[in-house]
Amino acid sequence: MKTYLNSSPVFCMACNQYERAAEILDVPHDLRERAKFPKRSIAVSLPIKMDDGSTRIFEGYRVQHHLTMGPTKGGLRFHPDVNVGEVAALAMWMSWKCALVGLPYGGAKGGIKIDPSKHSQGEIERVSRRFMQEMIPFVGPNTDVMAPDVGSNPQIMAWMMDTYSNHIGHSVPAIVTGKPVEIGGSRGRLEATGRGVAYLVKRYLENSGIKMHQAKIVIQGYGNVGSQAALGLSGYGAKIIAISDASGGYYDPRGIDVHDALRYGHAHRTLEGWNGAEKISNEDLLELECTVLIPAALERVITSKNAANLKCRFLAEAANGPTSNGADRIIEERGDIEIIPDILCNSGGVIVSYFEWVQDIQSFSWEHDEILRKLFGILDKARYNVECQKEKLGIPRRLAALTLGISKVMDAKKLRGLFP
DSSP: OHHHHHTOHHHHHHHHHHHHHHHHHTOOHHHHHHHHSOSEEEEEEEEEEOTTSOEEEEEEEEEEOOOSSSSEEEEEEEOTTOOHHHHHHHHHHHHHHHHHTTOSOEEEEEEEOOOGGGSOHHHHHHHHHHHHHHHGGGOBTTTEEEEEOTTOOHHHHHHHHHHHHHHHTSOOGGGBSSOOGGGTOOTTTTTHHHHHHHHHHHHHHHHTTOOGGGOEEEEEOOSHHHHHHHHHHHHHTOEEEEEEETTEEEEOTTOOOHHHHHHHHHHHSSOTTOOSSEEEOHHHHHTSBOSEEEEOSSSOOBOTTTGGGOBOSEEEOOSSSOBOHHHHHHHHHHOOOEEEOHHHHTTHHHHHHHHHHHHHHHTOOOOHHHHHHHHHHHHHHHHHHHHHHHHHHTOOHHHHHHHHHHHHHHHHHHHHOOOO
C-alpha cells in the first residue's frame, strides 16, 4: 500500500506537509510512520444495471486514516478522476482538521469514479446504494461516518442511510451526516462549510483593518461550498467580482448577482450560458486582482506556475489541498499573501456534521441559529489557537494549524500505546 500511495502526487503533497510539521514537533520516526499511512484502505467494484439494460462496473474507495480518537469521519465524492491516492490524502487532512477543531474523530474519505452529470437519478441511486452495501462491514455510527463531498449531496446520503438501515433492521440516522433534515439531518449542515469560510474571511479581514464593503472576492468553484461562501460574504457586505465552475469563469468588477448565478446553476446544473458577467477562463480568474481569492473546487489549483502571479491579499482555502507544495514555498517567499489554510478554513462542514451526529445519537435537535452560534464559536477558538501557535513558533499559518492537529493525534497515540 505504501508504494502505491507514494505514487500519487496528491498523497505525496499531503505527506510533505505532514513531514514539515512533524519535524517541527520532533516526532519520533516510528510514531511518525504510524500516523502517516492510513489504518485501512478499501477498494470495491460496483456492478450497476444501467437504464439501457447494460451492466457497467464503477470503482469505489474508502480510506480510514486513524481510529485513535473515535470513529473516522469524512465525505464521499463522486468524480471521474477519483483515485485511492487522492482519497488517502483527503483522509489524512481530515484527521488533522478534526483534531484541530477538537472533534472526537479520526479522518476518512471516500470516492466513486463517476461523473454524476452524465447519469440519471436512478443510476446514481443504484451506485450509491451498492457502494454502501459494499461498505457495511467497515462502517457504522461508532466506526466510520460518511458525508457529502464534491459531486454528492443530501439525497445520496438519504439513500445510503436507507440501505444501511435496511441491513440493520431499524433506522440508523447516525450512519451518515449531511442528509435531509426530515430524516435526521441537521439544520445548517448544507451551508456549513461555505458559511464557515465566509465567517473566517470576515474575521481575518476585520483583524487586518479591511472593511467588508471594501473587500473584492474571487471564488473558483461555484458548487455548494463556493456558492454558500459567496452568499455569506455578500451578506456581510463584500463584493463578489468573479466566480467559476467547470464551464469557466465569470467576471464583473462591479459585482456579481450571486443569487441569480445560484438560481441559474441549480436550473441548468452548470453556469454554461449564464449572461450575468463577462466570460473568462478559470486560469485567468485565479490571477485577478482581489482582496480574497477562494479556491473552492479541487486540490492543486494553485501551483508553482501561477503562484507568482496571484494578486490577492488573502488566500482562503475552501477546497482541500488547493495549494501545492511548490506554490506554498513561492507564497512564503513573497510574504504578501495571508493563507487561511484548508484544515481551518473549510472545517465548518465537519463541525456541523459532528452536531448532526450528536443530535442523531441523542434523538434531539438544535435550531438553525443555535447551530451557527456553536459553529462560529468553535471556529473562533480554533482560529485563536492557530494564531497563537503561529506567533509562538514563528512559522507559517498552515504549519501552525498542522502542528496543532498532528500533536493532538500524536498525544492520543502515545496515551493508548501500541496493541501487541
